Amino acid sequence: MAPSHGTPPRTQDELLTTDEVATLLRVHPKHVYRLLKRGIPARRAGGKWLFPREEVLRWSEVSTRSAPEPEPSRDEAAPAPLLAANGDLAVETLLALHQANHHPLIGFVLADRTRALELVEQGHVLAAGWHGALPPELEARGGLARIHLVHREVGLITAPGKKPPALERLSRVRLASRPPTAGVRHHLDQTLRENGLDSEAIHQRAQLLASHRDVACAVARGEADVGLASRAWASRLGLSFRSLGHEAYGLIIPTACLGAPAVVGLCETAQGSALRRSLRGIPGYEPGDTGKIQILAARASGRARATHNGKEGVQ
Known part of the structure; x- marks a missing residue:
């Protein structure tokens, strides 16, 4: 070569x-x-x-100085055209536009970020919703691409007109939270640690729900006093919101699947102006780098990261 x-x-x-x-x-x-x-x-x-x-x-x-990668077996089954994520509104908007543009259909599987990445690694789905840093072993191994969708704001939500309680009172109210494997838990756990509070004790009686939508709905129905979710879902249901931080949110896709028609359509939709316009209208979303594609190449090749547009990708 x-x-x-x-x-x-x-x-x-x-x-x-x-x-x-x-x-x-x-x-x-x-x-x-x-x-x-x-x-x-x-x-x-x-x-x-x-x-x-x-x-x-x-x-x-x-x-050319590194060993060539083995070609995949012809008998190896391609992942099903599915996207695993936690029901973020950015993903819902992306899939709706993807279908409206008559690209090959992609189904949806509800999963937190850890389970979604496992499904990608096991070859069961084409893409996984992801936010935050990837596990070091995956970054080093490479073979994955990241598509940035949006920067989103996450925090505590309560019923309309009610302020979220002080952090030290969370163990004494009905808390709807997320499992430790959910990326959004990092923001709450870190905030609790910074304030000298024990997250495990706070979550001892908490409901651990599967998605931002489930948390927001539990608060809206009066089944929880406070919840952990995105500003986007709080706004969708008219709930009060207290920010805990911002994070980059996007998709993880195996690079071997980048040529699949469904993935090509997904990339084109993510890079289109229609998605940016839609995301810009959702409170708590900042779509500035929407559609940027970053290749995570194996570090053994001497290049840990290479992006599709010649720029450093979004973390």
Whole structure:
């Protein structure tokens, strides 16, 4: 996969097509798509892949010094066209627009971020909703892509017109929270620790619900006095809100699945202006980098991260 030196000089930031990259690296054009799962720098634009020439050359020099990755077995079943997430409104909006654009259908599986990532790792789903840092072993192994959707605000919610109680009183009220495997629990647990409070004691009698929607509905129905959820869901049901922090939220997809028609459609929908407009209208959402795609390449290749648009991806 040595680069060809017979091509004319190019500008440093020029983007190459798939065929041009194939010529540059002296490989078949179909092989370029296989290189996506190995972390070759690329971005999607107008429904096709584009490759920053200088980054491709640097990546090629490093990757040729490492052992080639084995090709997947032809008998290996592709993941079902499913997306596992916790019911975030950004995901609901994305899937609705994806369907409206007549892309191949993607089903939804309710799961917190830990379970969703397990389903991706086991090959049961195409994508997982994720926020926060990935486990170090997955970052090191690579083979995953992250699509940023939105920065969202999370916190405590209560009935309309009622202020969330003081943190030290949470153990004495009916708390609707999330399991420890849910990413949003990190914000509450950290806030409790910073205030010298024991999260385990606070959650001893709490309801641990499966999603932000379930928490918001429990508070709205009067089944809980306070809940842990996003501002977006609090606003959807007209509930009061007290912020605990902000976090980046997006999708994790195996790079080997990036060429699947359903995933291509999902990427195009995520990068479209319609999704940004829709997310901008939801309180607690900041869609500035919506659609940015980041490849998490194996660190053994010498490049821990390469993004599809030549920029550092969103954490």
